[in-house]
Amino acid sequence: MLNSKSLSKELIEAFIQLIAKHTGLEIRERDKATLSEKIALRMKDIKLDVPESYYQLLKSSTSESYQEWKKLVNLLTNSESYFFRDKDQFDLLRNHLLPELIKCKENSKTLRVCSAGCSSGEEPYSLAILLEELLPNPEEWNLTILGIDINQEALHKAELGIYRPWSFRRVEKEIMQQYFQLINHQYHINTSIKQMVKFQNLNLFKEVFPCSNSELQDLDLILCRNVFIYFEPSAIAKVLEKFYKALQPLGYLITGHAELSGQNLSQFQTKVFPESVVYQKITDHLIDTPKLLSPAEQNHIPEKQSLLQLNKEDLGNALEKNNIKMQQVALNLLKQLPPETQIPKLGNLTAAQLILQLEKGLKPVYQEPQ
Template identity: 30%
Template sequence: MTPPDYEYLRKLLKDHSGLDLSADKQYLIESRLLPLARKTGLSGIAELVAKIKAGSSAHTVQVVEAMTTNETFFFRDKVPFDHFRDHIMPEIIKARANRRSVRIWCAAGSTGQEPYSLAMCLKEMGAALTGWRIEIIATDLSQEVLEKSKAGIYSQFEVQRGLPIQMLVKYFKQTGETWQINPELRAMIQHRQLNLLHDFAQLGTFDVIFCRNVLIYFDQDTKINIFNRLARQIEPDGFLVLGAAETVVGLTDTFRPIPERRGLYRPSGVRGVLAMPKPAMAVGY
């Protein structure tokens, strides 16, 4: 791949998805896009770039999806789900006792392991949520991964990563070499295609927002912008859950960390106040 083609693809990805690849990540683009080019009958990345420059929106979508399909697995990192079960939901249940409803947004739902992990946590709470209205909205940039999430079908390898055996037996049905999550849990998740760079006000307000392992790929200004917009979509007493390598500290005053609970934040009541920006740094995979 020539340097001009690489720079063109870097800009394309930044503009369409927020993905901010550093100058030394050419190998990553080649490893993801060379198979894509060949699969679509093209000779290589140069021809793929030529198609996009000629106005092929289909190839643009394919490139963005190939580069932004990120790894996920059930109960990933465990700690956020412990927080959800032991801290977030007990507080929400008390605070929403009259309303008896909870809205949760998985802002990078990917192939569904995160939203389904949350659905299983809620099911395990049993009688405490009887009669409650529960909404889990799972969004992702990639329509392809959303379709997999809707189907709720996973390989033996996928269900062995992070999923306790008792939950596999309780909530999944085996068909041949695959496992499908049961219809009751699938019905708990609403799927919508969404680019976090675009307006998401139409989603409404949420009690809990999981936005994990996606902001690490954005530059600093984009992170600040997204945090400030997330603050407008969360209830004043809601919870924001970030990935282990992500933080609001030094970026925005709209959220404050909860002491002793890594990755967990609450709205500060300040809307859209920026911290002093630092020089933007490219963050790669």
């Protein structure tokens, strides 16, 4: 059987480049041994003995190659998730962003949201629960909640809508009782919520969107969290461009903390809230249009084209103010920077050092429930 030492350095690098070209995924130095083991598992399953033959199979443009990529991707991607993951970001959605979008869409009663990299479905179902609670008459709305992922096995679990208690480690009991049924120690999501969400197997990096036959268009909100941490920088830039085109004007993009560090975000308006940094699509003909500020817009630091520029200019002021909200804003700004980034105005302390200081100070005030 193939082991991690059976692959030459040259062949491992060839596999890494092929995977990046096909999926956008970045295989780091520390993950090379694990990659060899996963390749060995797939070769054993399809009864191949020669690594070069497996490489050629992946490289070919055949139906067999297409099916094998799906199996390999299932091993390469992380399907770990849970309901209402990242309490702060869901608080921002509940209290500001979704109410703003609902108000803007009152006339058309059409709202389109997407969970990109939805894994086993906890995130899009969390969005469905939020909208069920926020909309006065959900049945009158034309809602699209789309969950997409490259991992077909994870999507199968999402479509089943059956979860173990570990998926609820940050969820209030009232939510579990209202929207799930406990059957044989597993939680089955209610049919009404389940029917609100559609799932689609899609390769964000390789597949073309938006296009006429794709659901990924005219979106009001995209959540793509804990996905870009696995991507190469050039792949992130490519997907960001697709997201920009798939969003409606004034639509929002939310990513995980620090996932867009170093990216060109000039097409987006960067907004910094106490809970999180978010990105809003602004088109040329809307930039100078006067409008009333929404509650969400009244609560953010003014945008700048470069997130790094915004961080360095505003961090010092935010940290110097003895104000809990501003301290939270500063914490979220710091999380967008590489950990080793030094802040000259603050004695050249690194972002990582400042994060530790802020979290220590804020912990007694805002302690997340266990």
